[in-house]
Amino acid sequence: MAGPINRAALRAQLLKLVATVSSLAALAAMLDPDRVAASMGLFLVGVNGYSQFYAIYVGVRLATAGLALLAARQGDQPILGDLTALFLLAQPAGRMVAAFAIGLPKGILLVVCGIELLAGFSLLALRPRGKVTSP
Template identity: 80%
Template structure:
């Protein structure tokens, strides 16, 4: 039961953080892009930035809220974790060509890793597993 509450809380925290990140990107795209080492140029540059930093972040927030509301369906939380982990995975691939992210972006990468791995670590265990049996004997 404790795992379910922790996962629920983590999903809500991810939804809030993703929503706030999307809001910041929406309100001041040049500053947010600059803090990540990007320069937005032309309509296509802004469009691409908004697609990722507003659209995908809002989708992640919505998915996290949906997963929090339907805790009995762990797949929704797993998909949220994959959304979060895809970002540091992409940065890891880029690290081979150009190096690891620096500064603020490295902190964000660490938070994405912690959030995604935390969701997977708190995934509900299938009923009838040895770990499930042990947790019931301790109660």
């Protein structure tokens, strides 16, 4: 009979999934920036528009993926997984600020927001018990 579900193993798997999805999102943004931007309600104009898009949708996504992979490998350092969760949760938090002024996101962006919330809070819920800070 199998023992109880190992929280650390679940958290590591979720971190690997976050890394994979973030990497694929960055790749899609690199390969077809105009299509990805349009699906998010953005219209890219000029060098600065593309630069800003690449900074967020490629750079930040790849940083999140790298952090998630590092956190998955360093399971004894829960702070790395917590930082990954905060990266994920910062995006819907920013959208909530915008929701007060403009309204909630629609369509695929609302789905993405839900996934970010689920992944971020799941990472925090799977945090090792009894560890307030990293060793």
